[in-house]
Structure formats: C-alpha cells, structure tokens
Amino acid sequence: MEHSDGRREASWTEGHELNDPIAYGVLVVAVAVAAFAGWHLWRDLPFSNPLFYAVIVLELVLLAVLVGGVVALTTTSRDVEGGLFVSYLVTMVVIPPAAVLWGIAEKSRWGSGVVVVAMLSVAVLSLRSLQIWKGTYV
Amino acid sequence: MSDAQKTSTSGGFGRALVAVYAVFALAAAARSIYQLVAKADEAPVAYALSALAGVVYVVATYALATDRRALAAATIGFELAGVLVVGLLTIVDADLFPDQTVWSDFGAGYGFVPLVLPFVGLWWVRRARS
Numbered sequence: 475m476e477h478s479d480g481r482r483e484a485s486w487t488e489g490h491e492l493n494d495p496i497a498y499g500v501l502v503v504a505v506a507v508a509a510f511a512g513w514h515l516w517r518d519l520p521f522s523n524p525l526f527y528a529v530i531v532l533e534l535v536l537l538a539v540l541v542g543g544v545v546a547l548t549t550t551s552r553d554v555e556g557g558l559f560v561s562y563l564v565t566m567v568v569i570p571p572a573a574v575l576w577g578i579a580e581k582s583r584w585g586s587g588v589v590v591v592a593m594l595s596v597a598v599l600s601l602r603s604l605q606i607w608k609g610t611y612v
Numbered sequence: 613m614s615d616a617q618k619t620s621t622s623g624g625f626g627r628a629l630v631a632v633y634a635v636f637a638l639a640a641a642a643r644s645i646y647q648l649v650a651k652a653d654e655a656p657v658a659y660a661l662s663a664l665a666g667v668v669y670v671v672a673t674y675a676l677a678t679d680r681r682a683l684a685a686a687t688i689g690f691e692l693a694g695v696l697v698v699g700l701l702t703i704v705d706a707d708l709f710p711d712q713t714v715w716s717d718f719g720a721g722y723g724f725v726p727l728v729l730p731f732v733g734l735w736w737v738r739r740a741r742s
Contacts, residue, residue, distance in 0.1 A: 555650075558646060558650075561642065561646075565638065573631065576627070576631060576634075577631070582623075582624050582627070584624050584625050584626075584627040584628045587625070587627065587628030587631070588627055588628050588631040590628070591628055591631040591632050591635060592635075
C-alpha cells in the first residue's frame with residue numbers, strides 16, 4: 475500500500491473527509507425534523523414556530539454541507555460526477571425554504587404534512603449524494 | 613372533517629399532496645435533464661420516457677397547485693397509465709429500458725410511491741370537487 479511518491483499519504487488524508495458521518499448526520503437531523511412535523515400532523519397542529527426553528531437548524535446544516543461538499547470536491551482525487559453531486563447538495567438547500575413557503579400558508583395540519591414530505595426528501599437526497607460521492611450510484 | 617370543507621385542490625390534504633408531486637416533478641425532470649445532457653445516446657427510449665414523465669409531473673403539480681381540475685385529472689390519469697404500462701414493460705422486456713426511469717418496475721426505485729401517487733391524486737381531485 476505504500477507508494478514512494480506519497481500517494482498513500484494523500485489518500486489517507488482524504489479518508490478523513492468524514493463523508494459517511496456527515497451524510498448520515500444530515501439523514502438523522504432530517505428524519506428527526508420529519509418526526510417532529512409528523513407529531514404535529516398526528517396532533518392536528520399546523521406549521522408552528524418550534525417546527526420552523528427546527529427546519530432552520532437543518533437548513534444551516536445543509537448550507538454548511540454545501541460549502542463543505544464543494545470544497546471537498548475541489549480537493550479530492552476521487553472521480554466524482556461533480557455537477558451531479560453539487561446539484562444534489564443545492565437541491566437539499568433549496569427544499570426546506572420551499573417547504574416553509576408552501577406549508578406556512580396552509581392553516582390546517584397539512585402545513586406540517588408538507589414539512590414531513592420535504593424532510594424525508596432531504597433524507598433520501600442525503601443518502602443519494604453520499605452514493606454519488608462514493609460512485610456507487612448511477 | 614375539515615379536509616372536506618376545502619374546495620381547492622391545493623388546500624388541506626392537497627397542500628401535502630402538491631408537495632409530493634413537486635418532489636417527483638423535480639426528481640423526474642432533473643433526472644431526465646441530466647440523462648439527456650450527460651449520456652443521451654446510451655438509452656434514448658428510457659431517457660425520452662424520463663423526460664415525458666418529468667413533464668407529466670411538472671404539469672400535474674402546477675394543475676393541483678392552481679386548482680385546475682380537468683388538467684390535473686388528465687395528467688394524473690396519464691401518469692397512472694404511464695406507471696402501469698412502463699412497469700409492465702420493464703417486467704416483460706427489461707432490454708427495452710436499459711437505464712432507470714421513475715416508472716421502471718412500477719416505481720420500485722422510489723419506494724413504489726409513483727405507483728400509489730396517481731391513485732391518491734385521482735381520489736383527491738374527485739373528492740376536492742364536492
């Protein structure tokens with residue numbers, strides 16, 4: 475595994491990009507917010523302020539992941555389909571605000587339902603973006 | 613139930629339904645654009661179908677969101693026919709679609725949501741009328 479030209483060293487550094495924890499971390503946060511929204515749905519509650527703040531937290535995480543993802547893309551030696559990868563990260567950033575705009579206008583429990591749909595979508599996109607990064611998804 | 617009092621297809625339960633349709637509009641349209649840009653000649657039939665599915669979902673989303681019932685019923689009906697026909701074809705002759713579309717294998721790649729969605733959609737368009 476050792477290379478005299480130092481390639482082993484480089485790949486070891488890239489092994490520390492912590493992609494699995496990040497992708498699964500986003501997944502857990504998104505599912506948690508989805509569960510919170512699902513609880514609203516169950517209790518017949520419309521889009522609430524606490525739910526709004528929960529979505530904001532996820533959005534901040536997603537913005538950080540977008541920035542981190544683009545930086546990682548420029549430094550990695552992996553053969554990643556960059557355009558596809560970044561388009562997934564951008565889509566994940568766009569979904570929560572869109573869900574807030576669409577869901578907050580609905581005064582029934584289904585405003586919370588919109589958030590459930592959006593958060594589960596973010597969770598799936600997070601897994602797919604990890605697969606694209608690893609090259610295991612076509 | 614409060615749902616029944618809503619008359620618009622974008623109100624009540626329809627609010628969440630439109631969100632689901634928007635997700636699939638995005639998924640199908642983005643997938644087809646990517647397929648056509650990145651590898652158009654690999655599987656023309658599958659990619660043309662992805663593009664068609666994308667357009668159907670986009671129009672259905674627009675129709676449901678703006679309470680255009682006739683257009684919604686027509687596009688969702690087409691969506692139902694599409695997922696059934698393509699689902700059947702991918703089972704019968706896998707070579708016809710060498711690459712995935714949203715409707716391949718009755719939408720198995722998307723948790724069979726594409727198969728369930730048109731039934732829910734048609735039910736909702738019918739129900740929202742009353």
